[in-house]
Amino acid sequence: MEALKRDRAVRENTWREHVSTYEQKVVVLDKELENINREFERLKQKKLKLAETHGHKNANENDLIEINAGGRVITANRGALIYQKGTMLEALFSGRWDKEIQRDGLDRIFLDVNPECFQIIINYLYVLKHSSEENLSQYLSVGNEFKQIFKHLLLYFDIDHSATQDGRQLCQIDQDGTIVNDPQTVLQAQGVHTGKA
Secondary structure (H helix, E strand, C coil): CHHHHHHHHHHHHHHHHHHHHHHHHHHHHHHHHHHHHHHHHHHHHHHHHHHHHHCCCCCCCCCEEEEEECCEEEEEEHHHHCCCCCCHHHHHHCCCCCCCCCECCCCCEEECCCHHHHHHHHHHHHHHHHCCHHHCCCCCCCCHHHHHHHHHHHHHCCCCCCCCCCCCCCCEECCCCCEECCHHHHHHHHCCCCCCC
């Protein structure tokens, strides 16, 4: 009987030790979460301050932006331009740097890029933003004369063109580097206006 009492006391002590250790870890994790939330809020405020100083703090995803892309004016929805988070394109058009971006004589954002390739990228982002799951199998296409320029722009703007969020491939690049797919067709089939006839 004495042995059972000792075993029970050992189990109860072990249980109290585990609970105490757990509670200590919870306190540490709560403090870490507080620190993360505080840092997140600080970064959010810094982002707003940057937007106030260098851009427009009231930038909206529904804003229409006129872009002079290599001499061709392209109008695009800010929401499509910033659709892929963490990209150069998202940073450029987030609104935080609008006052710092180079502009043409008519106050349009100026990008020294190939307009055909840039339009394809915008179309692609519209496809990603507006397509339903069953339409994500459509493809980008670019002629051989623009193949290298297009690949360079995808890299420069850090556009993920390889797969959808669920892992299915959206853009295919064949072995010689040719990108085969056409988002313009997908958009037109869905009735999304892209500014092209």
